[in-house]
Each structure stands twice: as C-alpha cells, then as structure tokens.
C-alpha cells in the first residue's frame with residue numbers, strides 16, 4: 160500500500176518539538192509510528208523529495224531520517240522503488256510488548272469474567288441447545304431468544320423495540336465493520352468523536368472512508384460543532400455512554416439537543432457501566448433513526464463475543480444480505496447464554512460495578528502518588544481514565560514501558576493526524592494492587608525517558 164506524503168505529514172503531527180537535530184526527531188517519530196502499527200508493515204513511504212515538500216523541510220533532512228530508519232532495520236529500500244516499512248526482528252528487544260508474563264497489561268480495557276454467573280448461564284444454555292438441533296444453526300440475524308432478550312433490554316430502558324429491530328453480531332466490533340462495509344462508499348466522510356475507539360477508526364478507514372474528527376473534551380460534546388460537521392458527513396459514529404477512552408457520558412440535555420443531519424451510529428458498548436449514577440437513556444429515545452450498537456463484552460465478558468445492532472428492519476435486511484461475505488452467523492450456545500444473562504438481569508452485576516469503582520479509585524490514588532503532575536479526570540463510568548501528561552511523550556512511553564514491566568496504549572492510537580501525544584488511556588479493569596504497581600512502573604519508565612533512554616517495543620493489541 161502506498162502512503163501519500165500528506166498522509167505521512169498528518170501522522171507525524173508536531174514532530175518538530177523537542178531536542179536534537181531535525182532528522183533525528185523525524186526518524187524517531189516515524190519509528191514510533193511503525194512500532195505503533197500506524198505505518199503498517201509493507202507500506203510504501205513517499206519519496207524523500209515528496210516528504211520534504213509536504214513537511215516543509217530540506218530533502219537532506221528527509222533523506223537523513225530515512226537513512227537512519229534503513230540502518231536500524233525499519234525501512235527496506237530497492238533501486239527505483241519507494242522505501243517500504245519493515246521491522247528489525249533480528250534485534251532481541253524487538254519483541255511484541257506484553258509477552259513476558261510478569262508484565263502488567265494496561266493496553267486492554269476489559270473486565271475478567273464473572274465466573275459463577277457465566278458458568279450458570281452456560282449450563283442453562285446447554286439445556287436449551289437441543290431445541291436448535293433440528294435446524295442448521297446458521298442464523299444471520301441471531302436466535303429468536305436473544306433478539307427478544309435484547310429488545311426487552313431496550314424496552315426496560317424506555318425504548319420501544321421489537322425483535323425484528325435487532326441483529327445479533329459477533330461483538331460490537333463486528334457490528335461496526337459490517338455497518339462500515341454496508342453503509343460507506345470509498346471517500347465518504349465519517350464524523351467521529353476525537354479521541355475515539357481505535358478499532359472503529361480502522362473499520363471506517365478499512366472501508367476507505369475519510370474521517371472528520373470532532374473533539375470530545377473534559378466538558379463533553381460540542382453540539383453546535385457536531386451539527387455543523389454532520390452536514391458534510393455521510394455517517395456519524397459517537398460513543399455517547401462512558402466514552403472510550405475518556406469515560407465521558409453525554410448529558411441528558413446534550414442528548415435532547417443533538418439532531419445529527421447524517422445517519423448516526425451510537426456505540427453503547429459501555430452503557431451498563433454506570434459507576435456513580437443511573438444508566439443513561441438509550442440515544443434512540445431522542446433520535447429514533449439512530450443505529451445503536453451494543454455488546455456484552457464490558458458488561459459481562461469479552462470472550463463471549465456477542466454484540467448487536469438495533470436499527471430499522473429495512474437496514475437490518477441490507478446488513479443481512481451483506482453479512483455472508485465475511486461470516487455466516489453467531490454461535491448458538493453463546494447466544495443462548497447471553498439471552499439467559501439478559502433475561503435474568505445478570506449483566507453488569509453489582510460485584511462487577513463494585514470492583515470497577517474501587518479499582519478506578521485505586522488507579523486515581525496511584526496517579527496522585529506516583530505521577531502527581533498527570534491530569535486524569537475521574538469518569539462516572541466505563542473502564543478507563545484518559546490521563547494527560549505535561550509533555551508529549553505518549554508513543555515513546557508506550558515503546559519503553561514494557562522494559563519496566565507494563566504495557567500501555569499510546570494516546571495517538573485513539574485519534575487521527577498524530578493527535579494525543581500527551582495522552583495515555585489507563586484502564587481500571589485489573590485488581591487494585593496490580594494497577595498501583597503498574598503506575599509505579601510507568602513512573603519509572605517516564606523517568607528513564609527523561610534521562611534520554613529509548614524503547615523499541617511494538618505495541619500490544621488494544622481493546
């Protein structure tokens with residue numbers, strides 16, 4: 160895949176800040192983009208001349224940056240061809256982050272399974288399974304039991320919903336990919352929150368859409384700006400409920416005012432993780448045409464791989480037609496178990512919420528103790544804090560942190576154009592003791608960076 164000079168210029172962002180010669184800073188920034196997966200393996204970079212023009216620097220500087228990357232094994236060159244991205248696998252420190260079992264993994268923001276609850280749900284599901292044996296078991300929309308249970312979950316929250324408004328998917332990410340492939344054409348524009356969930360970015364760019372980011376700040380959503388941007392977009396994707404990564408929840412008054420001009424996908428993956436107040440109202444109560452995406456990955460367990468789309472039956476028909484290109488349906492046992500969990504109101508149980516609350520508080524406390532100049536507002540729900548550092552070190556910190564026994568997801572993975580170099584998402588889904596230890600390790604990694612150390616770890620996957 161060829162990457163244009165303008166795309167590289169957007170990704171490197173504010174590379175000119177910082178000490179050292181310009182070619183060194185540029186090669187460092189490109190190396191971090193490669194390690195972070197934002198410049199993917201095999202991608203063909205622009206020529207030195209084009210890159211120099213796009214960045215407004217001399218060709219000598221661009222050439223020197225590329226040469227450093229070639230020398231360290233991050234670029235492969237051939238005569239009369241563009242340099243392509245590679246990784247120097249022969250270097251011992253070039254192992255993926257998080258492969259050492261003593262490493263604390265802060266790159267995943269997902270709770271562990273509620274063992275007994277899940278066990279009981281699967282036992283009940285196995286009893287019901289024989290009912291399905293007479294049929295083939297492939298159902299593009301999902302089992303009747305689960306579609307009704309999800310519809311009822313919406314009705315209980317004040318949104319009239321019938322089973323034929325529901326399609327069951329293999330998790331929310333599958334739902335986003337299916338919606339992106341079905342609703343978008345190349346060069347369409349998708350309005351996104353900024354920052355947002357990294358795999359949603361990938362689903363939309365994978366459908367060759369362009370992204371139109373609208374900032375979500377510590378004071379919430381800018382409704383006027385969303386309206387303005389919605390007029391030029393073909394689709395909007397918003398995480399209104401305990402947003403990943405910031406934890407923000409759209410207020411009732413913002414929900415009442417927001418009327419997007421384009422079709423809007425609302426990601427309700429975190430809805431049930433209200434830690435300090437009530438579960439928010441479904442967005443479609445206010446905007447009946449909203450396409451809602453849900454999942455039990457955070458309210459029960461990611462390993463279930465069960466999600467859904469709530470939409471008008473006509474749209475679900477289109478999705479049903481498109482689905483077999485990539486998969487033929489969702490496993491029946493998991494659907495039956497999820498229906499039991501929803502019907503018995505055992506999703507996001509009191510123990511899950513209690514643990515998340517005390518872990519969130521332990522994480523905040525550890526930050527105050529070990530990283531007192533890092534600002535991390537305490538969210539009212541969800542699974543993560545969005546921590547902001549005074550200095551733009553996020554990608555470098557992610558690349559060195561595994562040397563200190565912790566993995567993190569760097570801020571720029573949650574945005575476009577190299578934004579969020581001062582931010583790190585810190586999930587509170589691990590036990591409090593591990594969170595405290597992780598933050599003390601992160602503080603050590605940060606001190607090492609300040610002394611001039613560099614890391615070379617490729618990032619662990621984010622969820």
Ligand SMILES: Cc1ncc(COP(=O)(O)O)c(C=O)c1O
Pocket residue numbers: 268329330331332333356398403426428429453454455456461464465466622
């Ligand atoms: C906002 C958001 N949407 C979607 C997903 C994907 O969820 P699932 O595991 O159901 O595919 C996640 C998972 O982290 C998420 O945080």
